[in-house]
Amino acid sequence: DTGVSQDPRHKITKRGQNVTFRCDPISEHNRLYWYRQTLGQGPEFLTYFQNEAQLEKSRLLSDRFSAERPKGSFSTLEIQRTEQGDSAMYLCASSLNRGWGTGELFFGEGSRLTVL
Amino acid sequence: AQSVTQPDIHITVSEGASLELRCNYSYGATPYLFWYVQSPGQGLQLLLKYFSGDTLVQGIKGFEAEFKRSQSSFNLRKPSVHWSDAAEYFCAVGAHNAGNNRKLIWGLGTSLAVNP
Numbered sequence: 001d002t003g004v005s006q007d008p009r010h011k012i013t014k015r016g017q018n019v020t021f022r023c024d025p026i027s028e029h030n031r032l033y034w035y036r037q038t039l040g041q042g043p044e045f046l047t048y049f050q051n052e053a054q055l056e057k058s059r060l061l062s063d064r065f066s067a068e069r070p071k072g073s074f075s076t077l078e079i080q081r082t083e084q085g086d087s088a089m090y091l092c093a094s095s096l097n098r099g100w101g102t103g104e105l106f107f108g109e110g111s112r113l114t115v116l
Numbered sequence: 117a118q119s120v121t122q123p124d125i126h127i128t129v130s131e132g133a134s135l136e137l138r139c140n141y142s143y144g145a146t147p148y149l150f151w152y153v154q155s156p157g158q159g160l161q162l163l164l165k166y167f168s169g170d171t172l173v174q175g176i177k178g179f180e181a182e183f184k185r186s187q188s189s190f191n192l193r194k195p196s197v198h199w200s201d202a203a204e205y206f207c208a209v210g211a212h213n214a215g216n217n218r219k220l221i222w223g224l225g226t227s228l229a230v231n232p
Contacts, residue, residue, distance in 0.1 A: 004159070040125075042206050042222030043160070056219070091159065104150070105220065107159035 004108035006092050012114045013082055020078045021111040025094030032075050033105060034067055035091040036060065043091055049075060082115045089113075118143050118211045122223035129197050130231045137192040137226050139207030148210030149190040150220070151181055155203045163205075166190060177201070202230045 005024045013019050025032050030051050035043035046065070047057045051072035061067075064082075069075040079086055089112050093105040121140045129135055141147055148167050152160040164175025171183040181192045190207060207223040 040224070042120075042208075042224050043220075044222075045219055048219075093160075104162050104165060105160075107152075107161070109157070109159040 004092055004094050004106050006090075006108040006111045008111060009109065010112045010114070012116065014116050015082060015084060017082055018078065018080045019082055019113060020076055021090050021092075021113075023075045023077070023092030023094075023108060025074070025092070026106055027073075029094035029096055029106070030072065031095045032069055033093040033095070034075070034077050035093065037089045037091055037110070038087075046077075046090075079113070082113075084115045087113055087115045118209065118221050120207050120209050120221055120223040122205075122207055122226050124226045125224070126227045126229070128229040128231060131199050132196050135192075135194045135197045135201070135228070137205050137207075137228070139190045139192065139223060140188050141190065141207075141209045142188065143209050143211060143221075147190075149181075149183060150208045150210065151175065151179070151190075151192050152206045152208065153177075153203050154206065154225075160206065163192070197228075197230055199230045199232060202228055204228070 007022045011019050033048040034046040037043045045058050046061050047067050049069040052069050064080045067077045089110040091110045093107045095105050119142045123138050150165045151163040153163050154160045163179050164173050164181055166173050166183045174180050179194050181190055183190050204225045204227050206225045208220045211221055
């Protein structure tokens with residue numbers, strides 16, 4: 001297993017364009033999380049899935065943001081009509097659905113979005 | 117409200133010197149505590165975690181942390197810092213929200229620089 005992978009690693013786009021990020025979690029992990037991180041800040045929770053069900057969405061996730069995990073494996077995060085304030089690192093993490101003792105999060109290397 | 121405070125935004129130490137990074141949390145129940153490290157351009161990697169039992173926990177890369185309930189602290193330590201330890205360090209507490217969904221609450225991070 002190669003861990004959590006994210007694609008693309010870096011995306012530069014013009015304001016108003018749509019972008020999509022993909023996350024492939026560790027294969028046996030049924031929980032998948034999306035976080036956003038800006039410079040000098042800790043990760044901010046966006047949303048998470050248990051299998052294909054989206055169980056929680058942060059109020060940070062405006063209606064321009066949508067996340068899917070159609071078959072309970074990989075996930076996509078789409079941002080429509082990007083704004084300069086969307087520029088950030090988008091982190092994906094996965095975990096097993098167990099208690100905190102074994103439910104640690106494994107993170108990908110992130111997808112950095114730059115909106116010009 | 118649940119929160120994590122890392123009082124030191126930036127710390128510089130000399131290689132070979134000892135290190136202590138501070139973390140204070142606010143959480144009403146028994147906390148599940150984590151330290152993550154993020155190297156430049158990389159994802160977050162779990163250093164260590166505390167759930168119960170021995171309040172001194174050992175992690176990877178020679179790090180340890182001590183849980184002190186009376187002080188609501190979970191400080192990270194290393195006896196001798198290596199240049200490769202230069203990175204951003206994040207403390208996090210595992211919590212349950214109103215829907216009993218698990219989530220991590222993050223500190224803002226401490227940036228560690230190591231002088232040769």
